[in-house]
Amino acid sequence: MTDLITLRGVQKYYGDYHALRDINLTIREGEFFSLLGPSGCGKTTLLRVIAGFEGVSGGTVMISGRDMSDVPPNKRPTNMVFQSYAIFPHLTVGQNVAFGLRTRRDIAKSQHAALVKEALHLVGLDGYENRASHAMSGGQRQRVALARALILKPKVLLLDEPLSALDKKMREHMQVELIRLQRHIGITFILVTHDQEEALVMSDRIAVMFAGEIGQLDDPETLYRRPNSRRVAEFIGKMNFLPAQVTGIDGAVTLDIAGFGVTQVPHVQVPEGAVIGPAAVGIRPETLAILFEGETASRHETTATVDEVVYYGDMTYYDVRVKDVPEPLTIAMKNLIGRPVLEVGAQTRIGWDERAIVVF
Amino acid sequence: MSLRVYVIAYLIFLYAPIALLPVFAFNDGTIIAFPLSGFTTQWFTELTQNAALHAAVRNSLVIAACTAVFATILGLCAARAGAMSDFRGKKGITGFIMLPLVLPEIIVAVSLLVVLRQVLGLSLGNWTIIMAHVLICTPFSIAILNGAFAALDPAMEEAALDLGESRWSAFRLVTLPLVMPGIVSSMLIAFTISLDEFIIAFFLTGANPTMPVYIWGLLRFPSSLPVIMALGTILVALSILLLTIAEIFRRRGVRRAGGTDTGGFL
Amino acid sequence: MARRTSLSPDQTRSITLLGVPFAYALLLLAVPLGAIILFSFWTQDFMTVDTTFTTANYREIWDSPIYGLLLQRSLMVSGIVTAVTVVLAYPVAYFISFHVKPSRKSLWLFLITIPFWTSYLIRVFLWKVILGYNGVINSGLLELGVITEPLTFILYNVNAVIITLAHAFAPFAILPIFVVLEKIDRSLLEASQDLGESKFSTFLRITLPLSMPGVVGAVLIVFIPTIGDYVTPELMGGAGGKLIANMIQTQFLQLNNAPLGAALAVVAMLCVTAISLIFVFLNRKYLRGRS
Incomplete structure (x- = not known):
């Protein structure tokens, strides 16, 4: 054009x-x-x-x-x-x-x-x-x-x-x-x-x-x-932010994310000129998942406590607390058939995928 | 409820003098007092035969018409500027233009008299009254036209520009028709004020008196009072007619520009 | 920086447009006002004006008791007229704003303004008919047997001037108060009553203070012009009811002493301005004191 x-x-x-x-x-x-x-x-x-x-x-x-x-x-x-x-x-x-x-x-x-x-x-x-x-x-x-x-x-x-x-x-x-x-x-x-x-x-x-x-x-x-x-990121849609450390930038970028642990992401997910040191990572609510009984995460998982439940009909939004993460994380879950709605205070596992991470 | 009674009493107070006008205008007696003595249309007939009065009325009509046109033009300039961008000092300048609204009329009258007669050495005439009347009517025109412009969406004129019109033709094709009712209303109000104005006219009138100045002269002669009553009746009827038309146009203007009516001339 | 002080095209157009009425007001208001101040420092002997600078006019105004008396009386009459007009007008403005259906408000305002637009001279004269020796009030009261002799204290004195002026300026007082009352958020009144205030105390604590700007406007718009009226005192005032405006008129049009008239006009204007400013200042202080 x-x-x-x-x-x-x-x-x-x-x-x-x-x-x-x-x-x-x-x-x-x-x-x-x-x-x-x-x-x-x-x-x-x-x-x-x-x-x-x-x-x-x-x-x-x-x-x-x-x-x-x-x-x-x-x-x-x-x-x-x-x-x-x-x-x-x-x-x-x-x-x-x-x-x-x-x-x-x-x-x-x-x-x-x-x-x-x-x-x-x-x-x-x-x-x-x-x-x-x-x-x-x-x-x-x-x-x-x-x-x-x-x-x-x-x-x-x-x-x-x-x-x-x-x-x-x-x-x-x-x-x-x-x-x-x-x-x-x-x-x-x-x-x-x-x-x-x-x-x-x-x-x-x-x-x-x-x-x-x-x-x-x-x-x-x-x-x-x-x-x-x-x-x-905040203006368009919703995004969770977590503190993290960039520990290596050779080949892939190595990140140590609070509560989530160490992972590696390709350079496209990291801003140009990133250096070793503290950073923030963003992750969208729909790329996180509550893992119900019998489900396993495709990539990584961690444990969390349900802090708040907002029921929208087609979706349920959970605010969950993860150890070492200062702010609660929001997770958006489709209300599929047979999937229960968790109660506040429930312990659960959550799944996440490093491909959905954005580094700031 | 008692408030309603009070308001009705107040309205009676407001209308009392005017209500008496037709009573004495048709009263068959030369003394303006009770008891009434009978019905006559004699005073109206006398009105039609008074050449000096006719001249004064003609004079006043010319003055009022000129005042209406010039005051509305000045009012249009100010109201349009008011609807445009602010600049430093705009408020002060607008305030100064609105000043005659609160200035004692005698101050306007004597200061103009001093300049015209003593400083410039000009002779007085209709044009001196027109100049002064334009000065005191412009604030009223501005108030009315401000209402018309405030109800106007500024995007209207921009839309016309955007569609290829020049600034002037955008004003002519879009703004002017939309504020036209305000213009008519402003002209009628200025006309009415000028027609009735006495304090300034008395100072600045030349050889030919205006209608109020002529009436003032008649007030000293008891025998001419019934004729004044008849004249007053006609004037009141005329004023109400003009004001009703002005009000209708003002409302139509607000409606046409898409605003909601907040009422009132001021 | 240049870009910060330069004007946008819209501002330039705005200035040009406003310049036209401004130039007119400057030429026909500012210049004459300046001239009259200048003139007040000159003297006139019949037709010849002496342009040597002198404060003689002001000394004469100060020395002769008649001017002081007239000025004092004028200010007093204007003050009373203002107080009477505004106090009487407030309930009417309140009624229209709070008790009249929105769709009828325009009609009510129209009703209020009509008498104001009808011939001023004739209206003043008709008050003479109402208040006179054989007038409406006297013949009415005589007829009813309330009085046996016509009342004489209601014409050809200051009382008559006050009644007539209060009538003439009624709409000027109602409109500014009405406009401000209209702007009061009605939920404030509900909030006040919700918090335990009665209707009357709500009026005193909420409505009245919030409507003060309108009252101030009404006071100024009545007080200032009444000083300049010479028609009403001339027709209604009799010998003891003449005001400063009559004197100014006499000096200009009959005694041919324009400089003295100019000085009187300047003094009257200064007094009115000073009183108005003091009033506005006190009112601001009072309102600030409350909040």
């Missing part, structure tokens, strides 16, 4: 507040890209910088190889779906969708109606042209916003937390629809979200942002399985 958007050393100040710190980023043609992070991390600012609503304090934004510094938002090949959707309440659905065509001299007026029809069809709102826009439901407004942006055939569609205003069911439905839509029209989507699950489900690649910086940029699986820092 070719590069579409390149950000080089982008800085943004609001007075003394440093909103974006040296952002370097390349977004490719046709990919579904997400900016993920907690509120205030700068993800929306970054999106607005790409759209042109915010100028930069330093660095450059290039779209299709062209420097965008002096290009106002109305001249950029980007279109946006706003968090509030910003559907013009004084215009009908059709007029909203056709809004951007007014300034497009290259499109003949006679084509407008057909284009509106096509755009509404794309988002599943056939025949809504003459509806009053303020009478639409949240999900419908979002579709109007999408149609209004897509009718202009932008190179990039920017989506600012587009699903946050919808209820859970509608949100999940729209996630799937957005993915389908993106595959169908094949243009680049850039999504801003604070919902890690949403980002994992929808994206080809995700940039996780903290305090104006990109913490990690990877595809969803790498991001989940190999987070490069504790804060990324």
Whole structure:
């Protein structure tokens, strides 16, 4: 895939507040890209910088190889779906969708109606042209916003937390629809979200942002399985942390993990430049297992005491204490047929696998 | 319950003077006092024949119309700036523009008089009153238009920009229609204030009196009082009409911009 | 650093826009106010203005008892009007905020504001009709046999001025109090009652202190402009009910002594500002003392 958007050393100040710190980023043609992070991390600012609503304090934004510094938002090949959707309440659905065509001299007026029809069809709102826009439901407004942006055939569609205003069911439905839509029209989507699950489900690649910086940029699986820092690991999913010692780095890396003992992991699981000395290891709840009677661990096992049980229906989450580990470890277990739910205080064996370990 | 009784008594206190207006306007007697002496429409007929009054009314209408337009333009500038980015000193500047709201009107009147007459040596006329009225009406316009702009989603204009419109056309196509009810409401309020304003007009009026200045002159002649009552009745009816229209537009504006109504002109 | 002080385009636009009404206010408010202060240090003899700097006007105001008396009376009348207006208005604001259905609130506010927008001069004059010798009150009371002679203490004196002004400024007092009452989180009141306070003590300990900013706003918005009114004292006050604004008007329009009038205006404005600032300061201190 070719590069579409390149950000080089982008800085943004609001007075003394440093909103974006040296952002370097390349977004490719046709990919579904997400900016993920907690509120205030700068993800929306970054999106607005790409759209042109915010100028930069330093660095450059290039779209299709062209420097965008002096290009106002109305001249950029980007279109946006706003968090509030910003559907013009004084215009009908059709007029909203056709809004951007007014300034497009290259499109003949006679084509407008057909284009509106096509755009509404794309988002599943056939025949809504003459509806009053303020009478639409949240999900419908979002579709109007999408149609209004897509009718202009932008190179990039920017989506600012587009699903946050919808209820859970509608949100999940729209996630799937957005993915389908993106595959169908094949243009680049850039999504801003604070919902890690949403980002994992929808994206080809995700940039996780903290305090104006990109913490990690990877595809969803790498991001989940190999987070490069504790804060990324904590923000995406849940992770247990255990103190450990790195005792050898020749060939494989040798680790002495509190409560778990000594094991060896390949270099890919360890950050570059790791040295002998104290470290932390992370391990996801679903990669640990409670060993019920008659079960044996595939790799290693150790003993633990059940500290807390949270029953979720399909899953049970156990907090267990392991000797020499300061914090309780969380284990996620599927409630398979015949598998009992343990009580607080029960002694149990737990199984673990060194391939699931991440070293920080 | 006793609170309700009190509030009703208060409303009676508020409306008492106005309620008397039509009573004496249709009373067939030259003395404005009880007992009443009979029904007549004579005072309304006299109104239609008073050329000096007609001139004063025309004057006031011109002044009020100009004031409404200029105050609303200034109010639009301030309210739009208010909805945009903050900068150092913005609060202070806005406070200063709103100052005439609490400044005693006589201070505005005499200070303008001093500058116009004594310092600049200009002669007074309708335009001097318009200038002063714009000054005191602008804060009201700002208050009304602030409400209209506050109810407006800032993403609306950005969406228009994003869809290819220039800054000006985004304002014209999206913001302006959405705040239009606020603009109408602001013009009507400014018009009403200017039409009724006496304290400043009395100082700054030139050869042609405004309607309140003319009424002030009549108040000294007992024989002309019934005619004033008739005029007052018409003015009250007109004011209520204008205010009702203003209120309807203000509400429509808040609704159209998608906000919820918090009520009130201030 | 340059980037920290430079303005964003949005800020620049905002400044440009606000600059227009600001320039207007500067030109028509700040400049005239400056001029009137300057003028108060000059003198005038019939039509010729002597521009030599002198404090003669201020000395005259200080020396002649009439100005002090008028100023004192003005401040007193404004003070009483303010107190009466605000005290009477508070329950109404409270009623609309707490006892009127949300959908009807706009209508009530509208009802309150209508009388305020109708011709001021005629409204003042009608109070004369109500309070006069053959007025509504006197003829009513005579008819009922409550009195045998018309009451005379209700017209052409300070009382009449106070009643009329209290009427004229009613909405100005109600609206700011209402706005603040509306912002009070209703769950605070429930919390207070849940913690054992009665309805009345909840009002005293929660509602009233929280609504003080509105009361302060109401006080200022009534107190300051009443000083500048000369219509009501002229029509209602009789000989003993004239106020400082009447004197300012007389100096400017009848005696042609604009500099003295300007000095009076400056003095009146300073007094009002000083009293307002003291009031705001004391109120802040009181509120801080409570919390």
